[in-house]
Amino acid sequence: MPHRIAAIQKLTATEPHPERVAMFAIAGDSASGKTTLTKGLVEAIGTHRISSFCTDDYHRYDRKERKNLPFTPLNPECNYLEIMEQHLQLLILGQPILKPKYHHADGTLGRPELFIPSEIVIVEGLFPLWSKLSRATFDVTAYLDPPETVRRAWKIARDTTKRGYTTEQVLSDLEQREPESEKYIRPQRAHADLVISFAPVEGRSSLSATILLRPTVPQPDLHDILTPATRDAAHIKLIRDQDGKPVDALHIHGHAPEAASRLVEEKLWEKIGLGGDIPASLGRISSTERSAPLAIAQLIILHHMIHC
Amino acid sequence: MPHRIAAIQKLTATEPHPERVAMFAIAGDSASGKTTLTKGLVEAIGTHRISSFCTDDYHRYDRKERKNLPFTPLNPECNYLEIMEQHLQLLILGQPILKPKYHHADGTLGRPELFIPSEIVIVEGLFPLWSKLSRATFDVTAYLDPPETVRRAWKIARDTTKRGYTTEQVLSDLEQREPESEKYIRPQRAHADLVISFAPVEGRSSLSATILLRPTVPQPDLHDILTPATRDAAHIKLIRDQDGKPVDALHIHGHAPEAASRLVEEKLWEKIGLGGDIPASLGRISSTERSAPLAIAQLIILHHMIHC
Numbered sequence: 144m145p146h147r148i149a150a151i152q153k154l155t156a157t158e159p160h161p162e163r164v165a166m167f168a169i170a171g172d173s174a175s176g177k178t179t180l181t182k183g184l185v186e187a188i189g190t191h192r193i194s195s196f197c198t199d200d201y202h203r204y205d206r207k208e209r210k211n212l213p214f215t216p217l218n219p220e221c222n223y224l225e226i227m228e229q230h231l232q233l234l235i236l237g238q239p240i241l242k243p244k245y246h247h248a249d250g251t252l253g254r255p256e257l258f259i260p261s262e263i264v265i266v267e268g269l270f271p272l273w274s275k276l277s278r279a280t281f282d283v284t285a286y287l288d289p290p291e292t293v294r295r296a297w298k299i300a301r302d303t304t305k306r307g308y309t310t311e312q313v314l315s316d317l318e319q320r321e322p323e324s325e326k327y328i329r330p331q332r333a334h335a336d337l338v339i340s341f342a343p344v345e346g347r348s349s350l351s352a353t354i355l356l357r358p359t360v361p362q363p364d365l366h367d368i369l370t371p372a373t374r375d376a377a378h379i380k381l382i383r384d385q386d387g388k389p390v391d392a393l394h395i396h397g398h399a400p401e402a403a404s405r406l407v408e409e410k411l412w413e414k415i416g417l418g419g420d421i422p423a424s425l426g427r428i429s430s431t432e433r434s435a436p437l438a439i440a441q442l443i444i445l446h447h448m449i450h451c
Numbered sequence: 452m453p454h455r456i457a458a459i460q461k462l463t464a465t466e467p468h469p470e471r472v473a474m475f476a477i478a479g480d481s482a483s484g485k486t487t488l489t490k491g492l493v494e495a496i497g498t499h500r501i502s503s504f505c506t507d508d509y510h511r512y513d514r515k516e517r518k519n520l521p522f523t524p525l526n527p528e529c530n531y532l533e534i535m536e537q538h539l540q541l542l543i544l545g546q547p548i549l550k551p552k553y554h555h556a557d558g559t560l561g562r563p564e565l566f567i568p569s570e571i572v573i574v575e576g577l578f579p580l581w582s583k584l585s586r587a588t589f590d591v592t593a594y595l596d597p598p599e600t601v602r603r604a605w606k607i608a609r610d611t612t613k614r615g616y617t618t619e620q621v622l623s624d625l626e627q628r629e630p631e632s633e634k635y636i637r638p639q640r641a642h643a644d645l646v647i648s649f650a651p652v653e654g655r656s657s658l659s660a661t662i663l664l665r666p667t668v669p670q671p672d673l674h675d676i677l678t679p680a681t682r683d684a685a686h687i688k689l690i691r692d693q694d695g696k697p698v699d700a701l702h703i704h705g706h707a708p709e710a711a712s713r714l715v716e717e718k719l720w721e722k723i724g725l726g727g728d729i730p731a732s733l734g735r736i737s738s739t740e741r742s743a744p745l746a747i748a749q750l751i752i753l754h755h756m757i758h759c
Contacts, residue, residue: 150587226549241534243563254560279458
């Protein structure tokens, strides 16, 4: 009704201009490291400046209902993706949303929660890069792309300790999800500005990382960071992406001497320009484990967040 | 971010133009008859053309949480009214919403529900006429205004049978709510196009109705319905409203001969122009009780819905 829409525009036009909301997507399959990466970033910057949610909250069915359905949560049919797109559009306008809530611990859908966008919003999950419309709402996008062997190990470790599944259930789940992962999740890799893969280098237990820095957005200038002094920790190489397109691949060595990795971190932190020390949450895998490649990946993302 | 908003407008502009959604508000205090009136209308037209929801769904706290709070559900603070306004704006654009859900039976907040607007949407509850913005989303608005004695009797009857309260709890609740009813609910009466009051006439048990037909919207032309043949069932009188403004008051006599009331109903139904018989759901109070004044009030609203 044009006259009512005009009346509403008149009423809302007097509201103060919404603050700029910088939006970041971290997409990837189940147990690809999205939450660990996001958590470190949120703690580093503080919830007064950065907030995040998971697109799993848009699940249409709870765990019990899904048992009788012919698809897994990796199928768009299993999610309110139109509502997710609507909410993303509201967030970039600085508007609050009443976000649905999926509880991973017991697989239930709970009461919705008010989500007020802060200056920086991270949307992580299976579907942030699903559609042209959802992608248009983000400033910078990342896709987590660990090798399947690594992801499977992570998924078993997490789902059997935090989500109440047995190892057999997780393995059966992985098998059941594979066709939908191929069809709906992995194609999102093509639409990310950063593709991040944590993987062990042969013969080493620590994880290294490869970050594809695609020319789809301005990437941080690393020429003054990747010097002979940091050569043992990281190097960049021009390669062809899976689809043949040219891309810069930043390799971060998990087995590097701590001093060299620390130098990369410090130079990146300085370039970001927030001052103070590098936040302790960056690189944190658990209360006892730290990964320099994770910290460096988070610092690259943080650079985008502050300078996009 | 203007460039992202432009990108989104480009993507959404190619969507088919949303169907026209006619929006109706039925506001009123707790137990003023909103649900009974709405239910009869929805059943009369069918859920394929008309859908409804209650603004109680936007309660911010569940019944247990409210016990420790210094306000009742009649306080705006106790509701997500900004989100309600946002959802009303989305509905008039024909967009679906993921609507919160309050369960009256046990006072809990449940998982949200997808609500896809049909051609006609009724929004009933405590707050639809709360703000300029919410009011701007409606085509026609009604306020249910029974005398307090009637409303109290209705509230006790309902809350002790359907909502698990004792009579003492309802009486205490009514007392506690009175200041907030005066401050937040009753002022909405001033913003309705129709003010409907069901009340017994002295010495009679059946309820009569008075409907104020305010000149804020085009009202149905009743001159060919209110004839000598229907004089026993209904008449109209020019009066001054509580605030002194001129208004037409339609009086519908609950004690009228059935034939006369039926004639008013039939002539109104004919004027609405949907064909067929008058739907049996109109005027229904319960499985055994029917009220001609309720049916006539519903037919007046229906006329607005079809011809607004």
